[in-house]
Amino acid sequence: xxxxxxxxxxxxxxxxxxxxxxxxxxxxxxxxxxxxxxxxxxxxxxxxxxxxxxxxxxxxxxxxxxxxxxxxxxxxxxxxxxxxxxxxxxxxxxxxxxxxxxxxxxxxxxxxxxxxxxxxxxxxxxxxxxxxxxxxxxxxxxxxxxxxxxxxxxxxxxxxxxxxxxxxxxxxxxxxxxxxxxxxxxxxxxxxxxxxxxxxxxxxxxxxxxxxxxxxxxxxxxxxxxxxxxxxxxxxxxxxxxxxxxxxxxxxxxxxxxxxxxxxxxxxxxxxxxxxxxxxxxxxxxxxxxxxxxxxxxxxxxxxxxxxxxxxxxxxxxxxxxxxxxxxxxxxxxxxxxxxxxxxxxxxxxxxxxxxxxxxxxxxxxxxxxxxxxxxxxxxxxxxxxxxxxxxxxxxxxxxxxxxxxxxxx
Numbered sequence: 001x002x003x004x005x006x007x008x009x010x011x012x013x014x015x016x017x018x019x020x021x022x023x024x025x026x027x028x029x030x031x032x033x034x035x036x037x038x039x040x041x042x043x044x045x046x047x048x049x050x051x052x053x054x055x056x057x058x059x060x061x062x063x064x065x066x067x068x069x070x071x072x073x074x075x076x077x078x079x080x081x082x083x084x085x086x087x088x089x090x091x092x093x094x095x096x097x098x099x100x101x102x103x104x105x106x107x108x109x110x111x112x113x114x115x116x117x118x119x120x121x122x123x124x125x126x127x128x129x130x131x132x133x134x135x136x137x138x139x140x141x142x143x144x145x146x147x148x149x150x151x152x153x154x155x156x157x158x159x160x161x162x163x164x165x166x167x168x169x170x171x172x173x174x175x176x177x178x179x180x181x182x183x184x185x186x187x188x189x190x191x192x193x194x195x196x197x198x199x200x201x202x203x204x205x206x207x208x209x210x211x212x213x214x215x216x217x218x219x220x221x222x223x224x225x226x227x228x229x230x231x232x233x234x235x236x237x238x239x240x241x242x243x244x245x246x247x248x249x250x251x252x253x254x255x256x257x258x259x260x261x262x263x264x265x266x267x268x269x270x271x272x273x274x275x276x277x278x279x280x281x282x283x284x285x286x287x288x289x290x291x292x293x294x295x296x297x298x299x300x301x302x303x304x305x306x307x308x309x310x311x312x313x314x315x316x317x318x319x320x321x322x323x324x325x326x327x328x329x330x331x332x333x334x335x336x337x338x339x340x341x342x343x344x345x346x347x348x349x350x351x352x353x354x355x356x357x358x359x360x361x362x363x364x365x366x367x368x369x370x371x372x373x374x375x376x377x378x379x380x381x382x383x384x385x386x387x388x389x390x391x392x393x394x395x396x397x398x399x400x401x402x403x404x405x406x407x408x409x410x
Contacts, residue, residue, distance in 0.1 A: 053252035057242030107190035114184035135166035219243035259304035272327035
């Protein structure tokens with residue numbers, strides 16, 4: 001008869017072996033893979049090219065100095081509303097340069113010479129006037145004698161001719177006086193300098209010589225480039241004016257591979273501009289020339305400038321100004337009702353696309369023919385039907401026919 005202790009020991013070991021075997025079976029028994037599921041649905045689908053842009057006034061008018069001079073302090077501020085023809089700044093002509101000793105002496109000598117020449121011309125006028133009076137008297141006397149038959153007709157004709165010549169010489173002498181007066185004025189102008197009392201008075205408070213800078217158009221002042229009083233050369237920009245309300249547009253730099261998908265007139269949704277709703281726009285211009293620009297990561301890219309025009313009411317974008325940042329979504333494809341799938345459910349299979357459809361608790365790999373996509377959803381042309389459940393973010397080890405279960409959300 002067997003020892004009871006041996007039988008008990010054998011029973012315990014058998015029980016332990018059974019428990020260990022059951023644990024191994026449970027541990028290595030195939031389990032369903034937990035996955036996230038999405039659904040193939042029907043609805044609208046819009047494909048856009050998203051890029052940051054910057055608002056700008058299309059026609060910016062620069063108010064600049066017409067001549068060299070002193071710009072008085074500009075009282076206008078950026079953002080002020082101005083009307084066409086309104087004065088926005090004042091300037092005064094530049095003070096004449098101070099003369100050195102040699103130049104001053106030369107100018108003084110020129111004034112003396114011009115003054116003497118004027119006196120000579122005035123004396124010649126007196127001589128010509130005396131000759132003209134004498135010739136006129138002689139002519140009148142000969143007329144009287146000719147009526148009496150004392151002088152001949154030839155003598156009278158010569159007297160008439162001398163009278164006319166004397167009058168012409170008088171007019172010439174008077175013209176010479178005017179010319180000499182102008183020369184004297186020009187010589188005196190060469191002496192003007194900082195110590196000229198008349199000019200000093202004008203600079204101190206006489207505003208008769210002020211030059212007004214006026215607004216070329218109605219709009220708002222975008223930028224004041226010269227605020228303080230200073231000396232400027234001719235053509236220096238003082239401020240910029242533009243019509244923000246009616247002339248505002250958006251400039252976007254697209255990667256060239258995206259720009260070729262854009263067409264003139266494409267609808268644009270303007271987002272992230274600070275307002276609560278989207279603004280409407282359309283593509284107005286596409287630059288024919290691409291430029292090489294360096295991205296924030298230091299990568300060289302070919303960028304193409306695209307101009308977007310606002311099409312919505314002005315009141316909706318009244319808060320926007322010149323140089324504001326916005327996000328533009330250029331619509332390149334749009335469908336009101338189409339079959340669509342989450343793009344996170346798609347993966348490459350050979351030369352095409354595929355997805356795992358959930359069928360009877362298993363993942364069934366099906367090829368899918370796709371249309372356009374926007375990064376979130378893609379159009380399904382064939383392979384799936386509305387209402388199909390598909391695996392989102394399928395892992396690399398998920399295979400066709402594998403058991404799957406929906407991951408519970410706690």
